[in-house]
Amino acid sequence: MSLLLPLGLFALAALALPIALHLLRRPEDRIIPFAAWRYLSRESLPRERLRIRQWLLLLLRLLLIAALALLVSMPVRRADAGSPVQWIVVSPQLSAQAARAALDRPNAEWHWLQPGFGSLDEPPSRAIDLGLLRELDARLAPTDTLAVIVPECLSGLDAVRPELSRAVEWIVVGGDPTQAGRAPLVVVRHDEASAAELATIDALRSAWQAAGKPVDFDIAAQTQAIDARAQLLVWLGGEPSEQALRWVREGGTLLRSRAGEGAWPLREEAFGQGRIFSITTALDPAATPGVADAGFAARLREDLLRPARPPDRADALGFEPLRTGRPPAPRNESLDDWLIWIALALFLAERACAAWPGDRRD
């Protein structure tokens, strides 16, 4: 057992308080000047019983204060390891099927390398953060094994290679088309009255194709789901769905037409980690004359399709985590619950002892 906050032991100085109180109460000094004192018979006080109860009370109070002081010091115990577990984390840049195909470990725990380490059976969110490997390394027992499945082109890096206390299995899955080479994906969701706007979208696609920067489009009704790897979401008419808003909040870009409030020229509004551009009119030249401008397509591509994240890609083969000689961070189990129950029991015992009907005079 060790203490997370050893300075909290200074709270033990409060032990002096009950001792001082008991010492001060000892001389129950009522001195009564009494001229007829010689007529008082020499009866002994029933002090023996009183003394024992007072000592017991003092002991209970000291123990209670010691328990509280220990609580302040946050005692922890080295947690037991348990049986070794095999963990496999997959970068959300890959798909679940590709990951399972790359490694066949039926008894392992499959998780996404994302905050919360969700199970592989659930769809991942947009967050990509390789630094979570450090957290996982600290969380797992020293006897657990860890395998990491990443694509060839890693994203979500910070400036330092992760240094872990264990050796990880670093599995690079190639062959999956990486994001760098792929064309950006624009997801368009429209309602029924968007015929003119869809024509504008078509025109944008042709313009970008002609400029040598092809863009993939996914055009569907608003009830369709949204691919998480999209770069831009265009919402034509109506309120964006919950999934769309969640996607934007995690770092996506949304362009809304026929919105409640908006501005022209396009103005960026932050929404969580993403951005929203709204216009109040329809996205066609009749309603919004600026759409027919010569440089509109190019400007749109530059402003809206630039990635919201700063460049952070690296080659996966060169980014395998290092193993340091440092011992793994200790996994501690807090003893707070035990101490709280002990302190409660001591408190009740002390109150019961103090309130016990007895010779409590003076």
Place this chain on the structure above:
Amino acid sequence: MLIPPDLLASLAGLRVRSRRLGLGQGIGQHASRGRGAGLEFAQYRAYEPGDELRRIDWKLYGRSDRFFVRDAERDSPLTLWAIVDASASMGQADTLVPERTRLAAARTLAACLFELALRQSDRFGLVLIAQDRVFVHEAASGRRHRDRLHFELVRAEAAGGWPIEPSLLPLWQSMTPGAVVTMLSDGFDERALAFAERLSAAGRDVSFVRLLTMEEREFPFEGGPRFRDPESAREQRVDAARARADFLHRFGESRQALLARLAASGVRACEAFTDQPLDLPLRRLFGSRDSAQ
């Protein structure tokens, strides 16, 4: 205010009288009653222990088979003395009312006696026993003298014990035989009692008021306090609840014994408690004969 107004008002009917025959001024050295002028019959009153046997009317006894004493019309001028014991034990008071000490009651009683003497145009004097010494203020009459004695009373503090024998010698000269002497004390000092008895045996009309606190009468204490003797500073820790019955019994016996002993010596004795009105002891000592007791 030494005497509260209601107490002053209740003194209205009291008269201080001597049970003995006064020698008077200028009537010669013989105390015999039958000769000489100045002693006229006033009334008969019932005999009280301590009255001189000479004053009993034997003819009336022959007729009625009861003892009656003749009272004289023109009393010889009376000298009233108050002996206030201001030893350390007189500073004791009830725990709940610490300003109501025995000495405070003694002061009030002495002031009442002076008041009565003033009304009767008699002379009065004060003896203060404090700090192991004796302070005598000679008898005189008049309001100024009363105010002087009030001042001395108020100044007195409870301290010390009973003085040594030689200090008491001046008293024998000041308190002439026939004087009415009232001793206000707590009765715990044997020497005070002995002195009162000697005074009474030597021809003074001595009364003794024993001043006690309510706690000495009831012993209402709880717990285990320490009781300290004010004059010797000796202490005793006692379990109050268990010691109560025994204390009341033993102290009660000693109280009765003291009163009996003083009465046997011719001293009019009564007890006064600090929580009771102070005209009670005065009535008991000096009240009208039918209301005595």
